[in-house]
Amino acid sequence: MTLPSPASDLAPSVADLSAEPPPTCRPPAKVRAEVARYDQAAEVGTWNGPRHRMTYRVLGKGPPLIWVPGIATTHRGYAMALNLLAERFQTIQYSYPGDEPDDGAKLGRISHDHLVDDLFGLIDHLNLGRVFLTGLSFGSTVVLKALAREPRRFPRAVVQGGFAHRNFTIAERSALFFGRRFSGNLGRLPLHEKILSYNCRGDFPSLIADRWDFHLEQHGLTPIHALAHRSTLLTRLDLRPILPTISSDLLLIHGREDRVVPLAHLEDLRAGLPRVEAAVMPTVGHIPHMTHVDPFARLIGDWLLPCAPEGCPHDAAEGAPDCASAGPSCPGAQAKSPCAGSQGGHALQ
Numbered sequence: 001m002t003l004p005s006p007a008s009d010l011a012p013s014v015a016d017l018s019a020e021p022p023p024t025c026r027p028p029a030k031v032r033a034e035v036a037r038y039d040q041a042a043e044v045g046t047w048n049g050p051r052h053r054m055t056y057r058v059l060g061k062g063p064p065l066i067w068v069p070g071i072a073t074t075h076r077g078y079a080m081a082l083n084l085l086a087e088r089f090q091t092i093q094y095s096y097p098g099d100e101p102d103d104g105a106k107l108g109r110i111s112h113d114h115l116v117d118d119l120f121g122l123i124d125h126l127n128l129g130r131v132f133l134t135g136l137s138f139g140s141t142v143v144l145k146a147l148a149r150e151p152r153r154f155p156r157a158v159v160q161g162g163f164a165h166r167n168f169t170i171a172e173r174s175a176l177f178f179g180r181r182f183s184g185n186l187g188r189l190p191l192h193e194k195i196l197s198y199n200c201r202g203d204f205p206s207l208i209a210d211r212w213d214f215h216l217e218q219h220g221l222t223p224i225h226a227l228a229h230r231s232t233l234l235t236r237l238d239l240r241p242i243l244p245t246i247s248s249d250l251l252l253i254h255g256r257e258d259r260v261v262p263l264a265h266l267e268d269l270r271a272g273l274p275r276v277e278a279a280v281m282p283t284v285g286h287i288p289h290m291t292h293v294d295p296f297a298r299l300i301g302d303w304l305l306p307c308a309p310e311g312c313p314h315d316a317a318e319g320a321p322d323c324a325s326a327g328p329s330c331p332g333a334q335a336k337s338p339c340a341g342s343q344g345g346h347a348l349q
Contacts, residue, residue, distance in 0.1 A: 028207060029080060029293070031214045038079035041086075047125045049118055052105035056094035056122060060086025064131040065304065067093040068119065068139035070161075071230050072186065072222040074099075077215065081289040084297035088305060089132070094122055098226030107229040112237055116145045123153070132304045133157040137261060137286065138230055141239060147250070148242045158300050160253040161286050163265040164239040164272065186227060187220025199259045203285035211290050243272030250276045251303045253296070255284035277303075 042059040057075055059082055067078060075093055082091045096115065097105035119142060123131060133154050135143030140162030147154055186192050196219060204212035250273055254266040263280070270278055279299055281288060288296040 028211075031080060031208075031211045031290075034083055035076045035079040035214075038083055039076070042082075047122055049121050049125075051110050051114055051118065052097040052103045053100070054094055054103070054118065054122060055100050056092055058090060058092050059083070060089055060091050062089045063305070064126075064128050065089035065091050066119070066123070066131055066133050067091060068133060068135035068142050069093060069096070070136040071138035072219055072227050073215070074218045074221050077218045078289055080293045081297045081300075084293065085301060088301050092122075092126070096226060096230065098223055098229060107225060110229070112141070112233045113145070115142050115233075116149065119146055120150070129153070130155055134300055135159045135162065136289070137161040137163075138234070141234070141237060144239050144242070144246065147246045147248045151247045154248050156249045156251075156304050158251045158253060158303060159269075160288065160296075161255070161258060161261045162252060162269055163261050164243060164268055165237065166234050168235050182224050184224060185220060186222045186224055187217075189224070192220060200285055200287060203255075203257070203287065203291045208291065215287065215290050240268070240272055243269065244274060246273055247275060251300075252276060252278040253288070253299060254278065254280055255286060255288060256280050256282050257284060258286045260286040279303075 038059065042057040045056050045058065047054045047056065065085060067082065069075075069078065075095070078093055082093065085091050095103070097103065097110050097118075098107050130153055133143045133146065134157070135141070137160070140159035141164075143157055143159055144162070144164065147157055182189060193216060196216060200215070201212060204215075252266055252269055252273075254261075254263055256263060266278060266280070270276055281292065281295070284292050
């Protein structure tokens, strides 16, 4: 089923069209300006959890949406997407153990289940009830486990670049073994830029070249020991047996050109999950929150807050807004820019 145009239900007459100037698309947002806007507006908090002192950032008003991050970058890597989503949600992103200096994390004692415990601990700390979840890549594994554990707390969820199991080659395991011997951040590793360029550089056309430089910089700020810890957790993780138990509605978003998590992983998830839809983004790689942020954020928002046939889903999550904040197919909802038309060929499957 092809996603509807946000303005499809509100199409003006031919006479109206002739009286309006032709729409023009705004130029791509400048990433550093968007990051500065996010850092200025987001509220920063800490939670002294049982395993580490977690830093979290809250931006926006509306139903709560917890953003479960990928395996390697800083909070600023998600600023553009969260600025957009904060127009409709209370967005919350948080740090993993070892990401922040002096967070007290003893990484050798922290399991993947502990990361899921920390997600629930943050929800309780913030006194939230039902929330939406979005998990990116590594974060998808935390989201899937959380959905299996307490599905009633999560009416809907999104995972992007997700997977249930990863096979590590001997070369990858060797790189992980030797990588743990380095201190500092990823940027100091000899092949960091070369490997990242192979996986992602082609996703950044010249029009958004500033975003590639920024992504390389922020990815390189990831502490090596924290990345090695999360990667080690993946070597012994297999979520395929629990997929059939997940009863929440789930949207899988995947880039067709993803080199980091190939499209076959999406098919594995679709085969195992009982209540799932999928959106494949053509010409998109592993990091749409950097390369295709406008359609990516719109896709997430319209999935989590659709317009139900009988009206807006007021019980979707605590604090659900009225129709003006729901999906663009809601009667009375207005597209916010002339570029908010089609989803660029993304199709729900």
